[in-house]
Amino acid sequence: MDDLYREVIIEHYKNPSYRGYLDPHDYAFADSNPLCGDHIEITLRVDDQNRISQAAFQGHGCAISQASADLLLESIIGKPLEEVKHLDKDYVLDLLGLDLGPVRLKCALLSLKVLKAGVYGLGEAPDSLVE
Amino acid sequence: MTFDVTQIRADFPILQREVRPGVPVVYLDSTATAQKPLAVIQAMDDYYRRSNANIHRGVHTLAEEATALYEQAREKIARFINAPSARQIIYTRNTTESINLVAYSWARANLQPGDLVILTEMEHHSNLVPWHMLAMERDIRLEFIPVTENGLLDLEAYHKLLEQTPKLVAFTHMSNVLGTINPAAEIIRLAHQAGAVTLLDGAQSVPHFAVDVQALEVDFLAFSAHKMCGPTGIGVLYGKADLLEAMPPFLGGGDMIREVKLRSFKPNALPHKFEAGTPAIAEAIGFGAAIDYLSRVGMKNIAAHEHEITQYTLERLEEIPGVKLFGPSAEHKGGVAAFTLEGVHPHDVAQILDQDGIAVRAGHHCAQPLHEKFHIPATSRASFYLYSTKEEVDRLVDGIYKVKKYFG
Ligand SMILES: Cc1ncc(COP(=O)(O)O)c(C=O)c1O
Numbered sequence: 107m108d109d110l111y112r113e114v115i116i117e118h119y120k121n122p123s124y125r126g127y128l129d130p131h132d133y134a135f136a137d138s139n140p141l142c143g144d145h146i147e148i149t150l151r152v153d154d155q156n157r158i159s160q161a162a163f164q165g166h167g168c169a170i171s172q173a174s175a176d177l178l179l180e181s182i183i184g185k186p187l188e189e190v191k192h193l194d195k196d197y198v199l200d201l202l203g204l205d206l207g208p209v210r211l212k213c214a215l216l217s218l219k220v221l222k223a224g225v226y227g228l229g230e231a232p233d234s235l236v237e
Numbered sequence: 238m239t240f241d242v243t244q245i246r247a248d249f250p251i252l253q254r255e256v257r258p259g260v261p262v263v264y265l266d267s268t269a270t271a272q273k274p275l276a277v278i279q280a281m282d283d284y285y286r287r288s289n290a291n292i293h294r295g296v297h298t299l300a301e302e303a304t305a306l307y308e309q310a311r312e313k314i315a316r317f318i319n320a321p322s323a324r325q326i327i328y329t330r331n332t333t334e335s336i337n338l339v340a341y342s343w344a345r346a347n348l349q350p351g352d353l354v355i356l357t358e359m360e361h362h363s364n365l366v367p368w369h370m371l372a373m374e375r376d377i378r379l380e381f382i383p384v385t386e387n388g389l390l391d392l393e394a395y396h397k398l399l400e401q402t403p404k405l406v407a408f409t410h411m412s413n414v415l416g417t418i419n420p421a422a423e424i425i426r427l428a429h430q431a432g433a434v435t436l437l438d439g440a441q442s443v444p445h446f447a448v449d450v451q452a453l454e455v456d457f458l459a460f461s462a463h464k465m466c467g468p469t470g471i472g473v474l475y476g477k478a479d480l481l482e483a484m485p486p487f488l489g490g491g492d493m494i495r496e497v498k499l500r501s502f503k504p505n506a507l508p509h510k511f512e513a514g515t516p517a518i519a520e521a522i523g524f525g526a527a528i529d530y531l532s533r534v535g536m537k538n539i540a541a542h543e544h545e546i547t548q549y550t551l552e553r554l555e556e557i558p559g560v561k562l563f564g565p566s567a568e569h570k571g572g573v574a575a576f577t578l579e580g581v582h583p584h585d586v587a588q589i590l591d592q593d594g595i596a597v598r599a600g601h602h603c604a605q606p607l608h609e610k611f612h613i614p615a616t617s618r619a620s621f622y623l624y625s626t627k628e629e630v631d632r633l634v635d636g637i638y639k640v641k642k643y644f645g
Contacts, residue, residue, distance in 0.1 A: 111589065111643050120580075120644070143601060143614040166614060168584035169644075213584065 111169065115202065118173035124180060126162035135224030136165070139216050144171045146220050148179070156187045168213050170206070175217035177201040182221075190225050193218060195236050240538040246624050248274040248530075260594040263629045268413050268441065268573055268620035269598055270463045273527070277466060280526035281519045291515055293492060307518050310525025311508070317528045318458065319449040320475055324507040327474040327481070328516055332440040333363040335459030335474035336407070338511060339436055340367035342484045343457075344405065347434075350376035353403040355433070357382040357390055357419075358610055359412040362603040364438045368407070382408070384610060388415040388564040395424065399431040406433045410442035414604045414618065415564030416547070416573030418442070422453050429454065434480070440464055444531075444622070445571050446540040450475055462520065467527035471520035474511070481507050488513040531623075539623045543572040546621045546630065550574045553634045559641065563616060572621035575602070578637065581644045583617040589643060590636040597633070 128149040136147035144167030151160040161179040165172075181201055182190055198218050199205065206214055215236045222235045246252050249272045256262050264272060284306060290299035292307050308323070315323040329335045348354070354368055358381045372379055380398050383391040390408075406428040411418045421442075425435045436457040442448050443458075444465035450458055457480070461472040476484075486493055486504050490513035495503040504510045531539065548567040551574065554560050559579035564570055578586055583599035590597055598618045601608045608614060619633055 111585070116644060143605075143608075145614075166582075168582035168588075170584070210584075210588070 112203065114177075115169055115173040115204075118176040119169040122163075122172065122176040124162050124176050125164060127164050128160055128162045133224045135220050137216070137220045137223065139167070139171070139212055144168065144213060144216055146171065146175055146217050148175070148217065148220050148224055150187075150221075150224065152187055158182050158185055158187060158190070163217060167216070170202070170204075170210055171213040171216050174198055174202055174214045178217050178221065187225055190221060193222070198236075240534065240542055242542065242624065242626055245534065246626075248276070249624055250275055250278070252624060256591075256594040263593070263595040263632050265619040265621065265625070265629065265633060266596045266598050267622035267625070268464070268602075268618065270469070271444065271466050271622050272624065273466055273468065273523075274530050276530050277468065277523045277526045281468060281523040284519050284522045289519075292518055293509075303518055306522045306525070307516070310521045310528070313525045313528045314473055317532065318443065318475060319451050321451065321478070325475055325478055325481060327476070327508045327511045328521055329459075329472045329474055329511075330470055330517070331461040331463070331472035332361075332438060332459045333472075335457075335472055336364055336436065336438065337367045338474050338487050339407075339457050339459075339476075340371050342487045342511075343434070343480065344371055344377075345375070346483075346485055348375055348377050348404055351378065353378045353380060353401050355380050355382065355395075355398055355403045355406045355408075355428075357408045358384040359388075359390070359415060359417065359604065359607050360407075360409055361413055361438065361440065362605070363440075364407055364409060364436075365606070384415075384417075384607065387566075388412070388417050389569060390417070390419055390424075392420075392423075395427070399427060399433075402431055403428070403433045405436065407436035407438070409438040409440070410448070411445070411571045412564070412604075412607075413441050413573065414575045414602050414607055414616065416570040416575070417565050418446075418569055418571055421455070425453055425455050441571060441573075445543060447536040456480055462524040462527060465527055466530055467524040468517075468520040470517045471524050478507070481511075484511075486510050486513070490514045492516075534623060542623055543621050543625070546625050546627065547572050547574070549627050550619065550621070550630045550633075553630055554637075557634065557637055557641075560637065563611060572625070573618060574620070575616040575618040577613060577616055578640060581640055583615040585644070586617045586637070586640050589640045590633070593632065593636050593639070595629075595633055595636050 131149035132152050133150040138145045146165040148163045153159045163175045219236050251272050254262050288302040290303040292304040311326045312323045315326050382395045385391050410421050428435045434456045437455045439458045439460040443460040456477050458475040463469040493513040495505045561577045563575045587599035600615050
């Protein structure tokens, strides 16, 4: 349990490297967690080979949701867009180095949900994207 | 009876529990649901062991006993809120269903397009969404008594709204976020002068202080057993007899009928008209035991104890740099302390407190519009009941300092 607030997470929460909004951008998507009101908006730029060259997020939420967004974006820079479509729950949990209960899992996965919905060009971000 | 919180705590088995080895539970979430004394657990257990049967239609001994216990509980509830008669106590599942019953039955029979319903900005979603749904269907108008910066209802604005001759004024007796205890008697009197019917959401008042429906002259009162030491799955709608008599049934089925033909039915008398199907029998009996328990302790004692705890909590929380409290001062407030901690999301506050067994709630507490009004997505909320202690408040304060250290 104490692990939940490991220094990495507090550090990424307090001093995120990828907080912001890219204007212009190639991809943008936002969504909220209706249970707690956490909100995340992600913007992406891709290069001519469709690799992610820049990424940024903005929004508000708990340490878990904000830190996982920062870690997630850090990890996808340079990756082909196509690869993002295959990222799953375990990928985010590995980044966080955590095992989470059902409530906090939603916080942790919000950014991946938003990212994938944006890449797929969906109108909304269903839970099924990260299951 | 003299009030001794140590003795009271001994009545609640769950309060003896450790959340993890060596970490006793500090339960500060009674606004969401209250813990249950042994007397309530035993009443339901006894019923299932000794008297379980379906009610009303049977003539055998078990059915007689079950019916008697179920109806005795209704009488206890009636006395508890000083209702003129037990037939004005309608069993529902909870406060939410009670409000929906009024919205479906009374409102659909009595409201026309363009009619005005007055609510407040501090309502729980359960006293908002049924009216949104009705507004979409019927084109009724909704107006809201504003909440002032210090968490009270703006009664001047209410006076103005009343000039528009509302048909219904539906409001909470006590806010589950701000803790504000609203001046219900005055709001009801003014509503009646304007010709409106009144619905009081008593989910947070009936459990915590004496509520007298005749003194208030309220038309409808809704509350839930689970917030007052009773089981989940049962609540009450109280209504004035003439209103309930005139209302069409809500759900159709067994028990709510006097007579059924292939193509028609005659509804049953009150209260059964609104109780279709096999009800929550054990839960009603458990509710009766909860009323007995609260009455034995005394609602005055409970209210006084909670007031003391609340005052102490506000004093202690105000000392902590970075803590911002929401709601009025202790004199206008029940046992609720909603707060934010600068730089830390309420989820994280609640999660770190949980490490020390401290149970608080984090989120918008089913009052999203109220949080929007104060420009915050969420708060952490500690809430109290008859078994809460100052030592628990101290543990909360220590816990908040620990949160600050983590995020330092
Ligand atoms: C003021 C208020 N109204 C209504 C409700 C809804 O109660 P229930 O969920 O039992 O229907 C609550 C519960 O939190 C409440 O605090």
